[in-house]
Amino acid sequence: MNAKVDFTYLVRVWITVVSVVNVGDSLQCFIDNSLLPRRIYTLTPDYGNPAFGRIYGIFLFLLAALRLSCAIDIHNKSLYNLTFLSFALTFGNTFLETVLYKTADVNFTVLLNLTLSGISIPSLLLGFKFVSEEPAPDLESDKFLKKKQS
Template identity: 35%
Template sequence: MSRFLNVLRSWLVMTSVITVGHSLQSFRDHTFLYEKIYTSKPDLVNGLQSLTFGVWMLLSSVVRGLCAIDIHNKMLYYITLWTFFIGMGHFLFEMFVFGTVAPTIFMLAILTVASISILGMLVGLRHLEAEPGSRQKKRN
């Protein structure tokens, strides 16, 4: 396996662990969402939204962790890449269309991690395709 894919696997584990942390914070107390993320319109944040956000983050974390374990599974790889696109798209829409998210340091960090992840995973696709004898899942 190429060195880049090993670094990417470590990156995915790191993002998975961070995402679990955000998920647990959302389950524990919904004030996390309006204090750190939806700071422009905190009155719109409620407990149900916090639980939904927490479930989404937990699902993203599981997908990213599984991709780190089996990075050669192309379907899982693409699903993982989409978790970053969807997350980034959500926050950009919230910031520029709905106005519920302010460009705070916390939000800029989230968008930076998503951008680096998307870029890294797109570059990783080249490395996966270039690997000699890369494991391909056979369909019956």
């Protein structure tokens, strides 16, 4: 296999793994109302009320759906760009909540968000080079379609 196919495969797998993590976090937001004040907004627990927890859960589920869609159709430039933007916004939000606003303490959840986004951003930046072109056509499937049509 060539480097383009290998890197594209790795980016797809990585985005899928992050999507599964997002789905799990989303479900936790609906199951446990005290998740946000205990895990993210530890310095200001009043900010993590149950309504905000459910909204955050929906947000995480939307991120998971977007990212999984990108992993499935990695050559769709709009999905790819939105997925990149979602990682950049997640990193920026987590960083600002920790450093500037001081509403979140540095803990496992905050470090996990920063790590996943911090790995994803450079990977997707490198991926612009590899996934910007459509994949090479599969000649075997073209032969099959031509036989089926005739």
